Amino acid sequence: MASYGTSDFKKGLKVQLDGEPYLVVDLDFMKPGKGQAVYRIKVKNMVTGRVLDKSYRSGDSIEGADVEEKEMQFLYKDGTNYHFMDGESFEQIELTPAQVGDSGKWLVEEMQCEIVFYNGSPITCSPPNHVDLKVTYTEPGAKGNSTGNVQKPATVSTGAELMVPVFINLDDTVRIDTRTGEYVERVSKS
Amino acid sequence: MLRARARMLRDVRDFFATLGVLEVDTPIIGDGLVVEAHINPVPCQVHSGADGPLPRHLLTSPEGPMKRLLAAGSGAIYQIAHAFRDGEEGRRHSTEFTMLEWYRPGFDHYELMAEVEALVQTLVPRTSGSAFTRRSYREIFMEGADIDPFATSLAELRATCERIGIPLPPNFEHGSLDDALDLLLVSHIEPTLGKPGPTFVHDYPASQAALAQVHKSNDGHDVAQRFELYVDGIELANGYHELANAEEQRRRFEQANRDREASGRSPLPIDEPLIASLQNGFPACAGVALGFDRLLMIATGAKRIADVRCS
Numbered sequence: 040m041a042s043y044g045t046s047d048f049k050k051g052l053k054v055q056l057d058g059e060p061y062l063v064v065d066l067d068f069m070k071p072g073k074g075q076a077v078y079r080i081k082v083k084n085m086v087t088g089r090v091l092d093k094s095y096r097s098g099d100s101i102e103g104a105d106v107e108e109k110e111m112q113f114l115y116k117d118g119t120n121y122h123f124m125d126g127e128s129f130e131q132i133e134l135t136p137a138q139v140g141d142s143g144k145w146l147v148e149e150m151q152c153e154i155v156f157y158n159g160s161p162i163t164c165s166p167p168n169h170v171d172l173k174v175t176y177t178e179p180g181a182k183g184n185s186t187g188n189v190q191k192p193a194t195v196s197t198g199a200e201l202m203v204p205v206f207i208n209l210d211d212t213v214r215i216d217t218r219t220g221e222y223v224e225r226v227s228k229s
Numbered sequence: 230m231l232r233a234r235a236r237m238l239r240d241v242r243d244f245f246a247t248l249g250v251l252e253v254d255t256p257i258i259g260d261g262l263v264v265e266a267h268i269n270p271v272p273c274q275v276h277s278g279a280d281g282p283l284p285r286h287l288l289t290s291p292e293g294p295m296k297r298l299l300a301a302g303s304g305a306i307y308q309i310a311h312a313f314r315d316g317e318e319g320r321r322h323s324t325e326f327t328m329l330e331w332y333r334p335g336f337d338h339y340e341l342m343a344e345v346e347a348l349v350q351t352l353v354p355r356t357s358g359s360a361f362t363r364r365s366y367r368e369i370f371m372e373g374a375d376i377d378p379f380a381t382s383l384a385e386l387r388a389t390c391e392r393i394g395i396p397l398p399p400n401f402e403h404g405s406l407d408d409a410l411d412l413l414l415v416s417h418i419e420p421t422l423g424k425p426g427p428t429f430v431h432d433y434p435a436s437q438a439a440l441a442q443v444h445k446s447n448d449g450h451d452v453a454q455r456f457e458l459y460v461d462g463i464e465l466a467n468g469y470h471e472l473a474n475a476e477e478q479r480r481r482f483e484q485a486n487r488d489r490e491a492s493g494r495s496p497l498p499i500d501e502p503l504i505a506s507l508q509n510g511f512p513a514c515a516g517v518a519l520g521f522d523r524l525l526m527i528a529t530g531a532k533r534i535a536d537v538r539c540s
Contacts, residue, residue, distance in 0.1 A: 046316055067319060067320065068317070068318060068319025068320070068322055069319070069415040069416070069419075070267070070317060070319075070322060070415065071411050071414055071415055071419070071464060072457070072464055072467050073265060073267065073268070073437060073439050073467065074267055074407065074408075074410075074411035074414070074415075074437070075266075075267050075404070075407075075408045075411045075412075076267065076316070076317070077398070077411070077412055077415050077416065079396075079416070091396075092396045093396050094395065094396045094397060094398045094412065094416070095398050095399065096398045096400070096404065096408070096412075097267075097316070097492070097494075098400075098492055098493055098494075099398060099399055099400060
């Protein structure tokens with residue numbers, strides 16, 4: 040199993056702690072100018088959803104999570120659960136909203152997702168790092184204000200809400216970083 | 230942001246021009262380094278004629294070259310320099326960053342603190358309402374965590390972290406006392422410093438002196454003549470009443486290299502010309518390094534250093 044040093048730490052890393060698989064959901068690098076760096080991470084148990092705070096210092100390392108990952112296609116969401124299919128074996132699995140978590144708001148039909156299996160059972164999914172979605176609602180932006188950092192709220196086709204630059208219009212397609220939920224760029228204009 | 234940065238660069242130059250402090254521009258690729266236990270340089274290679282590749286480093290601060298100028302009789306100098314620290318990436322850290330560093334012959338660290346205060350008040354007008362407060366390292370630990378940093382132990386620091394809810398790193402017991410104090414500082418005390426107004430922290434333990442002189446404090450502890458400035462929980466500047474003793478400086482660099490090796494990192498080449506200059510004309514002076522990007526964060530309200538780096 041892979042081992043990760045502090046310089047490998049990033050959001051989305053899957054690690055094994057106290058014998059269970061965890062996902063790194065947040066990290067903070069803290070360091071007094073002359074002193075020792077502290078890597079503070081928040082990890083979420085991929086089975087129970089429990090979130091823990093951990094500190095590490097340079098030179099420390101964590102084992103990679105003892106999980107398997109498989110590319111599967113998102114099919115649909117029924118009344119409650121999310122359904123995925125393996126494109127080769129046509130094997131289908133389902134995940135509960137709790138297992139899918141925040142990722143659910145970026146899923147569109149036929150999207151390739153990474154499904155995580157632990158002890159043979161699917162436990163969670165990660166959508167691609169970037170998804171392109173159409174803007175279904177946003178207020179018109181002010182003209183001539185295309186360079187500043189000013190942002191406004193927008194809703195995309197999956198129903199998710201995020202902040203976008205003011206020059207984004209209804210029906211534009213925007214690229215979103217699913218790890219942060221932040222706008223990346225405009226892919227096409229309406 | 231580009232304009233805010235340009236304005237602040239201009240304000241810095243105006244501030245020092247008025248005081249008659251000379252701007253300098255020293256090399257950022259170096260052979261030897263100011264060796265510190267917890268600061269890692271970015272290695273690079275250069276090719277020079279038939280020689281090469283030669284191992285070099287991007288400097289972690291312009292301190293070495295600037296001190297050589299001081300020894301050569303430059304008088305008061307400042308520099309707006311790019312500095313490089315490998316592996317430092319975060320909300321307030323960037324591997325490459327801009328540092329404002331200056332030296333004042335004839336000043337002690339208290340006189341320099343007053344000048345830092347004047348500069349910050351000029352550049353960030355909202356900090357000019359009242360005088361910056363001053364707190365000793367001992368006071369911030371007593372007030373923030375009920376710990377006397379000069380009379381504590383790993384066991385007490387462990388208990389304090391557990392009481393406050395700071396997760397302990399896996400090898401807490403193998404770290405030094407300073408490592409444990411650093412953990413408590415960044416995790417718990419630092420976020421409260423410099424609020425509501427900016428705060429200078431001074432009288433650091435002698436073990437954290439780096440390049441500062443050491444003397445006896447009023448309460449009888451060996452303390453470094455070193456200060457840090459905090460604004461809104463952000464560490465902004467680090468200053469010293471500069472050590473001018475070549476032998477002692479070499480001893481500290483060698484100690485830093487032993488600390489590096491003990492924690493599995495490679496030792497670094499010592500800046501020999503710097504050591505030589507300390508024996509040869511180096512004036513009594515105080516010096517300070519201020520994180521220019523962080524000052525710009527404070528001035529503009531930016532939450533991440535990446536937002537002010539114009540990259």
